[in-house]
Amino acid sequence: MGKLLVIQGDITTQEVDAIVNAANNSLLGGGGVDGAIHRAAGPQLLHECRTLGGCQTGEAKVTRGYNLPAQWVIHTVGPIWRGGAYNEDQLLASCYRNSLAQAIQLGVKTIAFPSISTGIYSFPVQQAARIAIREFAHFLDRDQTIAEISMVAFDANTFGHYKQEAERAGLLREDPPIGKN
Ligand code: APR
Numbered sequence: 001m002g003k004l005l006v007i008q009g010d011i012t013t014q015e016v017d018a019i020v021n022a023a024n025n026s027l028l029g030g031g032g033v034d035g036a037i038h039r040a041a042g043p044q045l046l047h048e049c050r051t052l053g054g055c056q057t058g059e060a061k062v063t064r065g066y067n068l069p070a071q072w073v074i075h076t077v078g079p080i081w082r083g084g085a086y087n088e089d090q091l092l093a094s095c096y097r098n099s100l101a102q103a104i105q106l107g108v109k110t111i112a113f114p115s116i117s118t119g120i121y122s123f124p125v126q127q128a129a130r131i132a133i134r135e136f137a138h139f140l141d142r143d144q145t146i147a148e149i150s151m152v153a154f155d156a157n158t159f160g161h162y163k164q165e166a167e168r169a170g171l172l173r174e175d176p177p178i179g180k181n
Contacts (some may be wrong), residue, residue, distance in 0.1 A: 004133075004166060022115075033119070041065060100135070109146060112152050117146055
């Protein structure tokens, strides 16, 4: 069974096979993590994105990573938070499920996710973390191909929410302190 890591950092520097981008429906770049990934990958990323014809909310599409350490970028579009009565939870869950399905297709072993929809799209972080961790738990229960999923939080507050949810789900096996068993 693959491992889940919850870390605080910059997803563009992660040495993994694929990173996930929290994009918008146009796939033509933006601010936040989308902007950071495009800046780090270089202009060829936008050139390839232009060939994809956009992306539906909840769906995921793949490009190469170009100047990023990651070989692939899986672009997914999270829901904009509009109060919770517009299928936001299900759409966010779909982002994680569809991104993981693309990762399987690519045969990647390691993948890093940002906190989808919790920035410009204003999805409440604790609720988003619960959805993300639940999807990781379901996936890791039945998949044997992905060795490591990293949840990369950019700030301490986001990190705290994902760590708490991962601990609640029993997905963060704390390694015993050295010397004590
Ligand atoms: N590494 C990891 N996480 C990052 C990075 C980074 N370099 N930069 C930002 N983040 C975090 C944000 O702090 C937030 O926790 O990614 C999370 C998602 O925030 P946004 O990037 O704003 O994404 P989202 O809320 O899904 O909104 C998507 O924003 O950038 C535009 O084009 C994008 O229109 C789309 C919208």
